[in-house]
Amino acid sequence: DQQVKQNSPSLSVQEGRISILNCDYTNSMFDYFLWYKKYPAEGPTFLISISSIKDKNEDGRFTVFLNKSAKHLSLHIVPSQPGDSAVYFCAARRGNKLVFGAGTILRVKS
């Protein structure tokens, strides 16, 4: 299932700098997009989301941008902190189900 793609398997960022995680999708029927964070041996933890009718949503250090014409969304974390080191999943909703990307491993170096 290639409907949601996260093309960067990993990203390394210095503490205090901005982390930008990207996600592309192919299905124009998706109506809601979410970012989840996952630590080893834990389940995905909801981080932030955006409706398909918006182009930006901000929550503290986390901002999600949606470009519908490009079918692209991104998650910005600023400033990045070592505790942000985790796997980040992009997910898109269609009907009752979420379709996940493969995840990006974020490492924030102190």
Add this chain to the structure above:
Amino acid sequence: EPEVTQTPSHQVTQMGQEVILRCVPISNHLYFYWYRQILGQKVEFLVSFYNNEISEKSEIFDDQFSVERPDGSNFTLKIRSTKLEDSAMYFCASDTQGSPYSNQPQHFGDGTRLSIL
């Protein structure tokens, strides 16, 4: 903060045996879900459940799988005759009003690691 809880954290079962994975969704949530993640692969949707019936299921969710809400708090996934390829992390999730009608995120448990020998 309320959370979704799953038991057991790890289940080892012989191929061909039945297994039941258990979940306690967040108490005021109405929609329940099962997902799985095979090692090295994406998280995949299995099934959604509302008002004591399946509302959507994927092609993975065949006749070997069933879900049940046996009481007011538990939500279970049963695999009738396990196969080697059923080995995966199984995640339960729930949300408040149901995805098609509201923008409420699904909240996930920590998963059950199912190992089929």
